[in-house]
Amino acid sequence: xxxxxxxxxTTYGQFLVEGIREIEMAIDSGLQPDEIxxxxxxxxDDLTKFQSKLTEAKSFVTDDIVFEKISYRDSxxxxxxxxxxxxxELNSLKLPDNPLVLVLEAIExxxxxxAIFRTADAAGVDAIIISNANTDFYNPNVIRASLGTxxxxxxxxxxxxxxxxxxxxxxxxxxxxxxxxxxxxxxxxMVKNTALVMGSEAFGISPFWIDNTSQCIxxxxxxxxxxxxxSTAAAVVVYEAIRQRTGNTSA
Numbered sequence: 001x002x003x004x005x006x007x008x009x010t011t012y013g014q015f016l017v018e019g020i021r022e023i024e025m026a027i028d029s030g031l032q033p034d035e036i037x038x039x040x041x042x043x044x045d046d047l048t049k050f051q052s053k054l055t056e057a058k059s060f061v062t063d064d065i066v067f068e069k070i071s072y073r074d075s076x077x078x079x080x081x082x083x084x085x086x087x088x089e090l091n092s093l094k095l096p097d098n099p100l101v102l103v104l105e106a107i108e109x110x111x112x113x114x115a116i117f118r119t120a121d122a123a124g125v126d127a128i129i130i131s132n133a134n135t136d137f138y139n140p141n142v143i144r145a146s147l148g149t150x151x152x153x154x155x156x157x158x159x160x161x162x163x164x165x166x167x168x169x170x171x172x173x174x175x176x177x178x179x180x181x182x183x184x185x186x187x188x189x190m191v192k193n194t195a196l197v198m199g200s201e202a203f204g205i206s207p208f209w210i211d212n213t214s215q216c217i218x219x220x221x222x223x224x225x226x227x228x229x230x231s232t233a234a235a236v237v238v239y240e241a242i243r244q245r246t247g248n249t250s251a
Contacts, residue, residue, distance in 0.1 A: 003082065004072055006136045013085050015138035017148075018072060020050065023081045025148035033057045033081035039067055042078060050079075057081075072140040085138065088157040090129070090166045098192055099126040100241050101172070103163055105209060106134040106200040107230060113137070114145025115231035116198070121149035123238045128155040131163045134200065160208045167195050176209045177233060179226065181216035188215055190241035198234050 002008030003016045014034060017023050023036070035058045038047055042061075051059055070080055095101070102125055107113045113135050120128055130137060137157060143150055158166070167174055175188055176197040190196075197213065199205035210216060219228065219236050228236070 004140060006139070009085070009136070009138050014082050015085060016070075016072065016140055017081045017083055017143055018079070018140065019144075019148070020079050022143060022148035022151075023079055024050075024053070025151045026081070026083060027053050029151040031083055031086060031151065033083050035060070036079060036081040037062055037066070037070070039064065039078045072144070088130075088137070088155065090156045090158045090162060093127050093129075093154055093156050095126055095170070098245075099170075099194075100124075100190070100238075100245070101126060101167075101195045102128045102234065102238065103131050103167075103174075103195050103197040103209075104128060104234075105131045105160065105197060105205055106203075107198070108134050108201050110135050110139045110141035111145045112201065112229065112231045114142045114147075114150070116234045117142075117146035117149045117153055117155075119231065119235045119238055120153045121146075123235075123242050125153060125238060128153055129163050129166070129195075130155060130157045131197075132160050132206075133157050160206070164208075164212050174209075174212070174214045175217045175237075176205050176213040176215075177237060178205055178210060178216040178218060181218035183215055183217050184220050185217045185237050186240050188217055190244050194241060196234075196237050196241065198230055198237075201230050 003012065003014055009015045017026055032055050036054065038059065038061045040061050040063050102116065102120055104113065104116060117128065135142065170193060172193045172195040174195045174197060197205055197209050219233055
């Protein structure tokens with residue numbers, strides 16, 4: 001199906017969401033699908049209840065053969081919806097007082113990007129900025145790995161320069177994770193406006209963020225490995241920020 005490819009999504013201005021949970025989260029965030037296909041094995045009462053959430057979407061009930069052809073997942077989905085692409089500009093972000101923001105520079109793997117959204121949702125991160133994007137946000141693997149939390153965490157897509165200007169204009173402290181950083185992540189103050197910058201899996205953060213950060217920070221490594229998966233590192237740093245913000249001083 002064309003919408004499983006970036007070129008198709010760009011051409012038609014639409015993207016796919018598979019799975020009832022993910023579709024419901026998209027609708028609950030304020031999006032409405034253009035079309036939705038349901039598996040005929042769904043119970044009629046459940047189907048009717050779900051369809052009541054739809055406004056102008058065209059809905060169809062079909063069988064496994066159709067889903068096998070259009071589904072991106074290994075297993076047959078119970079529903080697939082077609083949504084219009086939506087606004088991902090920085091000026092669309094509405095932040096609370098003392099926001100906590102994740103900046104993800106050039107993340108390459110859709111699964112990692114989705115996993116970071118799950119962490120951000122669980123921790124209550126206020127927004128994610130995908131900077132110098134190296135992965136198409138609308139890739140089905142991003143949505144799948146996030147378990148639909150891409151629709152619950154506000155986010156924007158921008159260049160490094162646009163992201164820095166946005167952070168500076170909103171008086172953020174910028175902490176960039178860097179292997180050669182001299183300060184442990186738990187020794188910086190993340191209570192006020194805080195942006196945590198995570199870099200690509202292969203190269204880490206770029207010189208741009210090294211030169212334009214309030215402080216480079218590192219996660220102390222006690223074993224022989226010298227790095228973590230970026231989604232794991234994001235979780236470690238984000239939850240340190242949450243610990244500081246909730247006043248939990250326990251180890």
